[in-house]
Amino acid sequence: MPKPVYPHLPLDGLLRRAAVRDPAGWAVRTGPSGRSGPSTVTFAELDAQADRIAAHLEEDCGRRGARVGVANTLDPVFAAAYYGTVRSGNTVVLVNPLLKETGLVHVFTAAAVEVAFVPTATAELLLKLSDRLPALRTVVVTDAPDGVVPGDAVPLAEVLDRTAERSSLPEAVDLDADACIQFTTGTTGRPKGVRLTHRNLVANAAQISAAHRLGSDSVLLNHLPLYHVMHLNSAVYAGACQVLCPDPDPIASLALAAEVSATHYYGLPARLHALALDDRITGPFPAGRSLTAVLSGGTALASGAARALSERLGVPVVQGYGMAELSPLSHCQDPRRPKAGSVGPPVPGTECRIVHLDTRTPLDVYATGEVQVRGPQVMAGYLDDTEPPRIDADGWFSTGDVGYRNEDGVLFLVDRLGDVFKYDNELVSPSTVEEVVRADPRVADCIVSGWPDPVHGSVVWLGLVLRDPTAPGLLDRIDSIVEGAGERLTEAEQIRRVEVLGAVPRNHVGKPERAALRRDIRRRAAAEAAL
Structure with a gap:
């Protein structure tokens, strides 16, 4: 099979391309219809917001390569700040807005974050911790529509109010430069900063779009507690509309999916497991004619729960596999024919092999060992260069997961190497x-x-x-x-x-x-x- 060709674009170029192709198309919609209607942002509007944020950062940072923290709240402003940061020539550092003091100090000091786009609660914590964050210079509050912000923070409205004229940004962008730093979840130790390049993220956006079968007519219901760049980049790559559902109630998310005629529904395994047992679902999903798949990610969804949910909703439940170091997806079940118990074959342009836990030699099909992955989405490295890179001279990344493959190349995970x-x-x-x-x-x-x-x-x-x-x-x-x-x-x-x-x-x-x-x-x- 020939290797796929990925767009020769910087990460923010995906948004610019979508805005040119379909300026009036809906990029992001939030919440159900109400008296005032849902909030929607078109691709042209999102691109203009990214321009304004880029212009602000060019002045604030005064150079390229600075680190800018962006809280991945389930809100369109995350997308604007994310793409605006990379458009300014700086590196976006993903910040979990649920982090407490210890976690924030670790992320902001490890990445030397200079500017932060965060909600009020996080801004208050950062200002309280200012003596422990010497690099942090500016805090922009993203959820203060009335302009009232804590301390000397800056309201986002002030940033978006400015003109978007920018003259210092060169046309050429090094696609192998860091675009994003994403910290691991820390389930196996202290969270590590993962360096992801423009090339990593653009390639994976194309891979995910192909694996999930996305197109410009797709409508993606995002029922996740936070915004994930996996769903953002792949949707923007495809020119698809994303609908954000902040309501944790799974039935509310299904109602919204029906209202917007969603084609893809994204959820966490814990929520999907609860949904599979929810007695309020009494029949087939009301938007079954539009919905093509329920996609689970973050950790494994038990095959029994996946099967039960698929039967209750009348659509396939699809699982994939990846991690921050893989930008993040490397495998995905075919939405048309998901293989029960597996995480599917590699996404286009990705290789996978299984190696012996001790000898590190490649193993045959059905033999259990450590999963290794090679492809354009494999990270550039860790922020802390003393961390073992886990990438060998031939480009194989050791995932730390144990699994096996069948004769069709479909991957079955057994567990984390440290958990068995x-x-x-x-x-x-x-x-x-x-x-x-x-x-x-x-x-x-x-x-x-x-x-x-x-x-x-x-x-x-x-x-x-x-x-x-x-x-x-x-x-x-x-x-x-x-x-x-x-x-x-x-x-x-x-x-x-x-x-x-x-x-x-x-x-x-x-x-x-x-x-x-x-x-x-x-x-x-x-x-x-x-x-």
Whole structure:
């Protein structure tokens, strides 16, 4: 298969191209119709806003290559600030607006952020932390329509009020220069700053657009808590309309999807899992004729939940695979024919192989090992150059995930390399055990980890969240759940320790906080062994 050809454009060139092709086309729409109607931004308007923000940053920063923090709120202003930053010749640093003091200090100091576009709550924290953020010079508040902002911050309206005349920006842009720094979720340690170039992000936008089958007539319902550049860049590449749904209620998101005749619905696995169990869905999705797929991302959605949701909504539920280091997507199921239990084949222009965990030699189909990926979306490197780059001399990136491929090149993930553990020298995948346990209708959620054991190395520990924790016969129900799961598990996978939890600890994108759980379990196991 010939390698695809990607647009020879800087990242913000995707928006400029969309504005030229369809200036009146809707780029972003927010919320349902109401008395005042939904808020919509056309491609021409979004492009003009990016120009004004670029002009402001040219003056404020006074040079190219400065780092500008942009909070990825679920709001059109994120798109304007994101593209405006790269258009000014500076690098956008993605800032999670849910971060607290420690997280903000880490991101802003590691990236030496000089200017920030953030909502009021984040701006107040940054001003409070100003003595610990010596590089930060300007804070622009993005959600102050009345112009009232804390301290000496600048309201966004003041930035957008200016003319967009810019003369210093050269026409030529180095496509291998950093366009964006995205921090990892930190599930396996301290969040790392990932350097992504214009070429990385433009290529991946094209790859995602092809894999998700997007076109200029596509309408994308975004039911995520934050804006993700994966969905922004691919939609702008395709010239598609994005509809943002900030309401966390999944039924409200379905109603909005029906109202706007959405063709694609994007959601987090935790929300989609809840949607699959929601008793308020009593029939096929009302906009089933327009909706072509529900797309899940962020972490794995249990195949049972995906199947149940697909049956309830009457459309395919599609899963993919990627990470910040991959800009972020490397694999995706075919929306027309999703392969159950897999994350699909590589997206166009991407290679994948499986290597032995110890010898690092490539493995045949169906053999389990570490997943490696090679393609134009592989990051330039980490912000901290002391971090191991995980990219070999031939361009293969070691993902840290364990999986296998079938004869068609479709990837099946087993688990994170750091999450699997050994029982009598047999690898145990927490995700495999979790999927079996979640199949029990009495289980709302669960998480599995290895509990250190002096005889077997580790045994399965299960954290169990019950759908009805107040019902009588708690111990009998737990025993029944464990016994039922045990019939479908190997000897190494048998559940030997159980705790009832109020909720599974998860981060802002719904990923289980496994590293923190492992630390807690090791501490408790050591204390128990000392008795």
